[in-house]
Amino acid sequence: MFVAIYRWRLQAGLEQDFIANWQRITALGLAAGSGGSSLFKGSDGRWVAIARWPSREARASFFARLAREDAEPAMRERARQAVLETFPEEELESALDMWTSIPGAAS
Numbered sequence: 001m002f003v004a005i006y007r008w009r010l011q012a013g014l015e016q017d018f019i020a021n022w023q024r025i026t027a028l029g030l031a032a033g034s035g036g037s038s039l040f041k042g043s044d045g046r047w048v049a050i051a052r053w054p055s056r057e058a059r060a061s062f063f064a065r066l067a068r069e070d071a072e073p074a075m076r077e078r079a080r081q082a083v084l085e086t087f088p089e090e091e092l093e094s095a096l097d098m099w100t101s102i103p104g105a106a107s
Helices: 015-031 056-069 073-082
Strands: 002-010 037-041 046-053 083-093
Touching: 002 015, 002 056, 015 037, 015 046, 015 056, 015 073, 046 056, 073 083
Parallel strands: none
Antiparallel strands: 002 046, 002 083, 037 046
């Protein structure tokens, strides 16, 4: 498994546009075979997302297709406008995956 970690600082008041677009892209990714993603807000105000894929190639293929065929470019643009700062991505290969859903936890 391959994991990508993304980090941003977002503009106050525009977070919902960003969240809605992240959720949309994750749903499309799930349909294309991803392992889903989680989006978090840190105590320092940074947003962090962890996305799981079967391989780097599967992720690259999905985003190449999305760039050509995105049905909602206006939503993507609103999400882009919400970003004040983007930090470097981190790419990791799984050595041990023991994550599972936590019953009753907020999603």
